Amino acid sequence: MSALARTAARLLLGSAMVGAGVLHLTTQRQEFRAQVPEWFPVDEDLTVLSSGVAEIALGAAFVALPGRKRLIGGLLAAFFVVIFPGNVAQYLESTDAFGLDSDRKRLVRLFFQPLLVLWALYGGGWLRRHPTG
Template structure:
C-alpha cells in the first residue's frame, strides 16, 4: 500500500512540474501565485512520497501529507463547484464531484501507510 501511494504521489508531483498548465485552472482566484503554488504542490507530493519510503521519516511524511491533502481540498471543491476540468482527466462533471468524498479516504490511506494508524490486530491462536 505504501509503495502504491508513493508511486502515485511521485507521478502526480512530476506531472505538476512537467505540465503545470493542466493544474492552473484548479487554482481558486483568492489564492495568489498560481504557478509557484502548482510547482510547490508537486514538490510536496514528491518529497512526501520519498519520506514515506524512508523508515526514519515515514511518520512525519504521513502527517505532513495528510495535512497537505486537507489543504488541497478547497481546490478540488473549487473545481467541482465551477465545472472546471483538467486535461488528461475525465471531462464529465460527476468525476470531479466523486473525487471529493474520496479525499478523506486518501488521508486515511496516507496515515495508515505512514504507520500513524494501527494495523488490524491479527488473531492469536488460543494456547
Template sequence: MKKENIEKGAKFLLAAGLVLAGIGHLTFLRKEFQAQVPNWVPLTKDDTVLLSGLVEIAMGTALLLAPKKYEKPVGLIAAGLFIAVFPGNIAQYQNKISAFGLNTDSRRFARLLFQPVLVFWALKSSGNLNRRIVK
C-alpha cells in the first residue's frame, strides 16, 4: 500500500472522528462533554461544549475538503486543537470526573496518553512530518 494512500486514509478517519465528536457535542453526548469542562473555563459549560462541537465539525470538514496547498496548515490547526483541549483532559483526571466510560484513574490516565497520538496523527496525516532531517 502506498504511503500516500495510508496518509489519506488516516486523514479521513481523523476527520470523520472529529465530525462525529462534534455532532456528539451538539446532540447525544452533550451532557458527557459538559462533565469534562473544567470550572476555570470562562464560558458556561454548555456554551463551551456547543462551541467546541462546532469547531470540531469545522476542523473535520477542513481536513477532508481543504485544497492541497492548505493541507499542512489545516493539519497544524488540528494538532493545535488537540493540544488546546488537553488541559480539560488533565482536569478530568485530576478531579476524577467520570465520562465516556472513563470511570477509573487508570482509564482517565490512559486517555491522557492518547492525546499525543491525536496530535501526531493530525501532523502526520497532513504531511507535516514528511520532511527528512538528514539527506
C-alpha cells in the first residue's frame, strides 16, 4: 500500500484516539468506568482518567509527530494489547456499556481489538513490504 494510505490510517486513528480520550474525561466517563474489571487493583475513576490522558497523548502524538510514527504506532499497539483484558472481562462479567448489552455483542467486539493493533502498526509503518534483492 502507498505512503498516502499509511498516512491516512495514522491520522484517522490518531484523531479517533484523541476523541476517545476526551470522552473518557467528559461525557462518557461513567460508561468507561463500567468497563474497568472488578478485579483491577486501581480505582475505576483513576483508571478511566489516566487511560483517557494516555489516549489523548498517544493520539495527538500520532497525528502531530510523523517523524516518530514507528515509535508511537508501536506504543499504540501495545496500549491496545494492555487494555484487551478489560474487554475480555466485560464479556466474561456480562457488563453492559456502550450498547454492548448482550454476550454476542461483547464477544464480537473482542475480534476488533486485534484490528486496532494492526491499524496502529500499519499507520506506524511497521507493516511494510521490503523489496527483496
